[in-house]
Amino acid sequence: MALRLCALLGICLALISPTPSAQAQDIVADLSQRSVSITANFDGSELMIFGAIRRDGPPQEADPLEIIITVSGPSEPVLVRRKEKVAGIWVNTEAVEVDAAPSFYAITSTGPMADILADTEDLRHRISIPRAIRSVGAPQEVDQPESFTDALIRIRKDEGLYRVEEGGVSLQEQTLFRSRVALPANLVEGDYEVRIFLTRDKQVVAEEDTLIAVRKVGLERFIYTLAHEQPLVYGLLSLTIAIVAGWGASTAFRYLQS
Amino acid sequence: MQIYLPIAEVSVNAFLLLGLGGMVGVLSGMFGVGGGFLMTPLLFFIGIPPAVAVATEANQIVASSFSGVLAHLRRKTVDLRMGTVLLAGGLVGAALGVVLFNYLRSMGQVDLLVRLCYVVFLGIIGSLMFVESLGAIRRARSAAKGKPVAPPRRRERKWVHTLPFKMRFRTSGLYISIIPPLLVGLLVGILAAIMGVGGGFIMVPAMIYLLGMPTKVVVGTSLFQIIFVTAFTTLLHATTNYTVDMALAVLLLLGGVVGAQIGTRIGARLQAEQLRVLLAALVLVVCGKLALELLLQPAELYSLGDAGGH
Numbered sequence: 225m226a227l228r229l230c231a232l233l234g235i236c237l238a239l240i241s242p243t244p245s246a247q248a249q250d251i252v253a254d255l256s257q258r259s260v261s262i263t264a265n266f267d268g269s270e271l272m273i274f275g276a277i278r279r280d281g282p283p284q285e286a287d288p289l290e291i292i293i294t295v296s297g298p299s300e301p302v303l304v305r306r307k308e309k310v311a312g313i314w315v316n317t318e319a320v321e322v323d324a325a326p327s328f329y330a331i332t333s334t335g336p337m338a339d340i341l342a343d344t345e346d347l348r349h350r351i352s353i354p355r356a357i358r359s360v361g362a363p364q365e366v367d368q369p370e371s372f373t374d375a376l377i378r379i380r381k382d383e384g385l386y387r388v389e390e391g392g393v394s395l396q397e398q399t400l401f402r403s404r405v406a407l408p409a410n411l412v413e414g415d416y417e418v419r420i421f422l423t424r425d426k427q428v429v430a431e432e433d434t435l436i437a438v439r440k441v442g443l444e445r446f447i448y449t450l451a452h453e454q455p456l457v458y459g460l461l462s463l464t465i466a467i468v469a470g471w472g473a474s475t476a477f478r479y480l481q482s
Numbered sequence: 483m484q485i486y487l488p489i490a491e492v493s494v495n496a497f498l499l500l501g502l503g504g505m506v507g508v509l510s511g512m513f514g515v516g517g518g519f520l521m522t523p524l525l526f527f528i529g530i531p532p533a534v535a536v537a538t539e540a541n542q543i544v545a546s547s548f549s550g551v552l553a554h555l556r557r558k559t560v561d562l563r564m565g566t567v568l569l570a571g572g573l574v575g576a577a578l579g580v581v582l583f584n585y586l587r588s589m590g591q592v593d594l595l596v597r598l599c600y601v602v603f604l605g606i607i608g609s610l611m612f613v614e615s616l617g618a619i620r621r622a623r624s625a626a627k628g629k630p631v632a633p634p635r636r637r638e639r640k641w642v643h644t645l646p647f648k649m650r651f652r653t654s655g656l657y658i659s660i661i662p663p664l665l666v667g668l669l670v671g672i673l674a675a676i677m678g679v680g681g682g683f684i685m686v687p688a689m690i691y692l693l694g695m696p697t698k699v700v701v702g703t704s705l706f707q708i709i710f711v712t713a714f715t716t717l718l719h720a721t722t723n724y725t726v727d728m729a730l731a732v733l734l735l736l737g738g739v740v741g742a743q744i745g746t747r748i749g750a751r752l753q754a755e756q757l758r759v760l761l762a763a764l765v766l767v768v769c770g771k772l773a774l775e776l777l778l779q780p781a782e783l784y785s786l787g788d789a790g791g792h
Contacts, residue, residue, distance in 0.1 A: 262486055263486065264485055264486055264729070265483070265484060265485060265486065266484075266486040266493060267484040267486075267493055268493070302786055302787070303786070303787040304784055304785070304786055304787075305784065305785050305786075305787060306783055306784050307780060307783045307784075307785070308783075309779070312777065313594075313776040313777060314775075314776060314777075314778075314779065314780055315594055316594065316785070319787075371784075372784065375782075375783075375784035376784075376786060378782075378784075379782065379784065379785075379786055380786075409484065409486065409492070409493030410491065410492045410493060410529075411491075412491055413491070440488060443488075443729075444486060444488040444729075445488075447488040447489070447728050447729060448488045448489065451488075451489055451720070451724050451726065451728070452724050455720050455721040455722075455724060456717070456720070456721055458720055458726070458728070459716060459717040459719075459720030459721055459726060460717070461728070462541050462716060462720065462726050462728050462731055463541065463544060463713050463716060463717070465545075465728070465731070465732060465735075466541055466542070466544040466545035466548065466713075466716075466731065466735055467544065467545070467548050469545045469549070469732075469735050469736065469739050470544070470545040470546065470547070470548030470549035470550075470552070470735070470739050470742075471548065471549070471552065472739070473549045473739030473740050473742070473743055474548075474549045474552035474553060474739070474743060477553075477740075477743040478556075
């Protein structure tokens with residue numbers, strides 16, 4: 225008992241011992257769930273992200289620490305088309321391919337992004353939504369190529385797939401933090417990456433990454449697998465269901481009438 | 483009650499889908515149209531990805547058409563011989579249509595083509611039917627009032643009646659060449675594959691005006707042909723694009739088969755002319771809406787699509 229107490233005291237002393245030149249911080253975090261199961265009645269989910277800042281010194285009063293959390297779904301290339309009026313009707317004319325855009329992207333932070341993150345750091349870590357989308361460049365003949373990425377962000381924001389919640393993270397005593405991220409019902413299967421950034425004076429001082437597996441389970445899993453691995457069987461099964469349902473309704477109605 | 487669709491990868495209200503299926507099923511049973519030209523745009527509207535909507539709709543049409551055709555078979559209003567001839571043309575047409583569709587997709591602009599097809603075909607057919615059936619109703623009214631009515635004009639010998647390979651279609655009371663029905667089936671098959679519909683709204687008027695079939699037989703025969711063409715399309719979509727959503731199809735067809743039964747019974751009570759005026763009005767409304775979408779400036783000029791498919 226006494227030995228354990230001594231050891232604990234030693235650790236505490238080691239933690240408190242001042243290293244004024246470069247104070248190091250670290251993030252210890254956990255999630256309310258490590259996987260999301262998509263079942264037949266899946267209607268969105270909520271992810272709770274919480275943790276603490278571990279540091280080898282007392283909190284510095286001068287430059288407060290800030291937290292930024294991002295949750296991103298699997299990235300895929302997207303083709304963005306623009307309509308123009310040709311001969312009186314609205315037609316898709318120009319198209320720009322965005323090389324990789326996350327299917328879902330949520331940012332939540334302790335404060336306004338502009339105040340807690342420098343542009344150079346944003347560029348390096350790809351934190352804000354425009355930076356998280358990778359676009360190598362539009363063809364030369366397309367005018368206003370940036371309007372295509374803007375449109376992608378606008379449409380996905382309207383669908384609730386891209387969200388920014390500045391002030392969504394609560395940070396207590398510069399040590400304990402927690403936040404909630406709502407996952408929408410139109411979630412796509414895949415590995416979702418949760419990144420937690422710790423910033424001071426707009427510079428990222430620590431980062432912690434975790435993966436969450438979003439998977440279909442049960443009947444959803446069965447249908448999806450069958451459709452992709454046995455497409456002919458799946459197609460015939462769909463037709464059988466259709467024929468049986470059609471016959472069933474017809475017979476049922478005949479009984480009702482007689 | 484929300485339900486997550488495994489292939490479409492979206493969550494939607496199950497009762498909404500049942501309701502939509504039921505509503506379109508009633509129309510399907512009444513008019514002998516598959517209802518695809520109404521259901522497909524409705525599915526886009528509630529957020530189902532277009533590729534999944536088109537493929538799943540084909541599967542649902544199989545169910546509602548089957549339910550409808552059984553009711554017609556019992557009333558002996560299906561011309562099986564004519565249906566088989568139309569079907570032979572239809573299957574060839576559907577295969578050609580899929581090839582044409584993939585070729586046009588490689589050039590881009592397939593969406594525009596589909597929309598233009600809808601507007602042009604719905605517009606022409608809707609207007610023709612509307613004018614013709616209004617005329618028929620007016621004639622019937624004046625006959626009822628006891629005014630002298632000119633004796634019904636004899637059908638003049640059109641080019642349709644001069645072609646070879648004649649066949650007797652007893653249920654329809656026709657003795658015509660099989661070439662026109664084959665061509666009608668072929669054309670409907672091509673359009674069905676491109677537009678992602680059963681094609682009833684084109685076939686029904688073609689059977690009435692081009693082949694001269696009696697209205698009562700037309701609906702059942704059209705449903706008979708649609709079952710096989712849409713079953714074929716479903717299999718093509720399921721094996722090539724994996725876009726048939728079984729859960730979505732089941733919900734739509736549960737509503738659809740019940741609706742089709744109700745629709746068939748309503749259809750049997752209405753007069754043929756009234757039925758045609760209603761169908762014409764419906765076709766024109768859908769046509770008008772699609773035309774407006776092409777002509778008015780959309781709220782969002784940009785749209786997202788899958789990259790790589792170009």
